Each structure stands twice: as C-alpha cells, then as structure tokens.
Amino acid sequence: MSGPEPILSIKDLKLHFPVRGRGFGATRWLKAVDGVSFDVFPSETLGIVGESGSGKSTVGRAVLQLLKPTAGRVVWLGENIAGFSRAKMKPYRRQMQIVFQDPLASLNPRMTAGDIIAEPLDTFEPNLSAGDRKKRVQEIMDKVGLLPQMINRYPHEFSGGQNQRIGIARAMILKPKLIVADEPVSSLDVSIRAQIINLLADLQAEMGVALIFISHDLAVVRHVSHRVLVLYLGKVMELAESSVLLSKPRHPYTQALLSAAPVPDPEIERGKKRILLEGDLPSPLNPPSGCVFRTRCPIAQAICAKEVPALEPRGGASDHVVACHFPS
Numbered sequence: 001m002s003g004p005e006p007i008l009s010i011k012d013l014k015l016h017f018p019v020r021g022r023g024f025g026a027t028r029w030l031k032a033v034d035g036v037s038f039d040v041f042p043s044e045t046l047g048i049v050g051e052s053g054s055g056k057s058t059v060g061r062a063v064l065q066l067l068k069p070t071a072g073r074v075v076w077l078g079e080n081i082a083g084f085s086r087a088k089m090k091p092y093r094r095q096m097q098i099v100f101q102d103p104l105a106s107l108n109p110r111m112t113a114g115d116i117i118a119e120p121l122d123t124f125e126p127n128l129s130a131g132d133r134k135k136r137v138q139e140i141m142d143k144v145g146l147l148p149q150m151i152n153r154y155p156h157e158f159s160g161g162q163n164q165r166i167g168i169a170r171a172m173i174l175k176p177k178l179i180v181a182d183e184p185v186s187s188l189d190v191s192i193r194a195q196i197i198n199l200l201a202d203l204q205a206e207m208g209v210a211l212i213f214i215s216h217d218l219a220v221v222r223h224v225s226h227r228v229l230v231l232y233l234g235k236v237m238e239l240a241e242s243s244v245l246l247s248k249p250r251h252p253y254t255q256a257l258l259s260a261a262p263v264p265d266p267e268i269e270r271g272k273k274r275i276l277l278e279g280d281l282p283s284p285l286n287p288p289s290g291c292v293f294r295t296r297c298p299i300a301q302a303i304c305a306k307e308v309p310a311l312e313p314r315g316g317a318s319d320h321v322v323a324c325h326f327p328s
C-alpha cells in the first residue's frame with residue numbers, strides 16, 4: 001500500500017535527562033523517552049496516551065524541538081530537524097504549534113486576548129496593516145467561539161475554557177500543518193471538557209491540520225483520534241487505528257487502560273476483560289529489564305525479564321503494531 005507521505009516521522013527518539021545524584025553520587029540518566037518511533041500523516045489526529053510520567057509531554061516537546069533529543073530523528077517534511085536551535089526552528093514554528101495543558105499559566109497575563117492570539121502573526125507577518133491584523137484575529141476568535149468584544153480583555157477575566165480557546169486560536173491563526181495539544185482539557189472543569197475536545201476535533205477536520213492529541217485519559221483520546229499510540233515508561237507499547245485499538249487491543253497494558261475507561265458501546269463494554277494494574281509506574285531512572293511493563297503485567301513470563309519485545313505488526317493489519325512477547 002502506498003499511502004500519503006507522513007508529514008512527521010519520529011525515528012528511535014530518545015530523551016535522557018541527567019539527574020545529579022545526592023552527595024557525591026554520579027550523574028544518572030532518566031530515560032523519559034527511550035526509542036520511540038511513529039509517523040503522523042497530513043490531516044490526521046494521532047492520540048498519545050499513557051499514565052502520568054510515561055513521557056508524553058517529552059515526546060510532544062521534542063517534536064517542536066522545545067526539548068533537544070538525546071538521539072533519534074525528527075523528520076519534518078523529509079528533513080531531520082532534531083537538535084535544531086531556536087533560531088533555526090523559527091521558520092518551522094509557522095508550521096507547527098503547541099497547545100498546553102494549563103491555559104492561564106501559558107498565556108501572558110499582561111497581554112490582551114487579541115494580542116496573545118496575534119503574536120504568531122506579528123512574528124511571521126509583521127507588515128500586516130492594523131486593520132488586516134484585527135480582521136485575522138477576529139476571524140479566528142469567531143472560529144474558536146470567542147466573541148468580538150472579548151478582544152481587549154485579559155486572561156484573568158476569562159474562564160479556563162475560554163483561555164484554552166485563546167490558546168487554540170493562537171495555535172491556529174497561521175493555519176499550521178501540525179498542532180501538538182498536550183493534555184488540552186486536563187486542567188479544565190469536567191463540564192466543559194467535551195466542548196473543548198469537540199472544538200479541537202471540528203477545527204482539525206475543517207482546517208485539515210494534523211493533530212497530536214496527548215492525554216493520560218484514553219476516554220478523552222479515543223473520541224478525537226484516528227490512530228492511538230500507547231506509551232509506557234518512555235516506550236511504545238501499541239499503536240493502531242482507533243477503532244481497532246479499542247475493540248481488539250493486543251497489549252496487556254492497553255487492555256488495562258481500556259478496562260479502566262468505560263466504553264459507550266455496551267457490547268464492547270460487556271466483552272471487556274477487567275485488568276487492574278498493581279502498583280505505580282516504576283521509576284524511569286531504574287526501569288525494569290526486558291519489557292518495561294513486565295513488573296505490572298498479568299501475563300509476564302521469564303522471557304519478559306530478559307528480552308525487550310520489538311514493536312512489530314502482531315495484529316491483522318500491518319499498521320497495528322504491538323511490543324509484547326505474548327500479545328493476546
């Protein structure tokens with residue numbers, strides 16, 4: 001099958017953070033991301049899901065080179081941008097944007113909504129007339145559900161949901177090719193999460209932008225994602241088309257995540273295996289040997305402590321990859 005070319009290709013990405021030991025202890029390396037590979041295709045939403053501490057944000061930031069990879073490639077439209085400086089990244093920032101978890105903390109409190117949203121425009125289209133600039137800001141405000149009269153208000157005058165709309169407007173105003181949304185609803189009231197998720201999904205479809213949607217909550221990710229990548233302790237456990245991952249998960253970790261998240265489809269819900277994960281995520285400073293999931297895996301065997309399972313097609317489809325010695 002020769003499908004479309006990916007716009008983004010992550011190859012064996014590693015981000016290891018130096019952690020100073022106490023006293024005279026030697027520096028140790030925290031393997032936040034340890035050999036992650038995936039593609040993102042034009043106009044698709046790729047969900048990235050995993051418990052807190054699994055490396056999701058680190059992957060998201062490494063895509064935009066807000067964090068520099070220890071190893072691996074970040075291929076954007078055919079070009080490896082891994083390690084590019086801020087200055088060298090500037091032209092690419094027009095094409096990729098990020099939406100953060102906590103909108104209030106990520107917006108400048110001394111700038112009006114209008115100026116915050118216009119910031120990327122001011123950087124990349126500085127010669128725009130004041131009238132055109134305002135028009136562009138108002139257009140995108142309308143798209144994200146903000147009223148024109150809100151243009152001169154400050155972040156503290158908005159609700160969390162409205163501030164996230166501002167963050168989304170800023171990310172969208174240049175019509176980028178890719179948006180990384182890192183837990184975009186996790187800091188919001190439960191009652192307004194669906195609105196913001198739907199807004200992102202609608203804008204994604206309407207503007208044809210590719211979206212990497214990061215969340216610790218599989219229930220959130222599955223609504224919007226065409227494909228879902230499951231991350232655990234800095235490694236990919238499973239990656240598949242959304243409907244396949246939900247109905248035929250093959251990795252015991254995916255199954256555990258699913259069993260913790262209720263599925264609206266009663267048939268799937270009934271047939272679901274209940275798997276409870278015991279204990280916490282092990283420390284990425286001292287990950288388990290072999291398969292990193294094995295210490296919490298209900299079906300682990302001796303080989304799992306010895307050999308790292310390769311991420312390979314183990315389902316029916318070639319785009320369903322699983323890293324497990326005993327996929328179900």
Ligand code: ADP
Pocket residue numbers: 017018019030031032050051052053054055056057058059284
């Ligand atoms: P997630 O977004 O899935 O919760 P993160 O990517 O934020 O996970 O973090 C993955 C791991 O890397 C965690 O153990 C976290 O403590 C660690 N980590 C993240 N950033 C740094 C850093 N700058 N220095 C050291 N450790 C870090």
Ligand code: MG
Pocket residue numbers: 056057058183
């Ligand atoms: Mg995170």
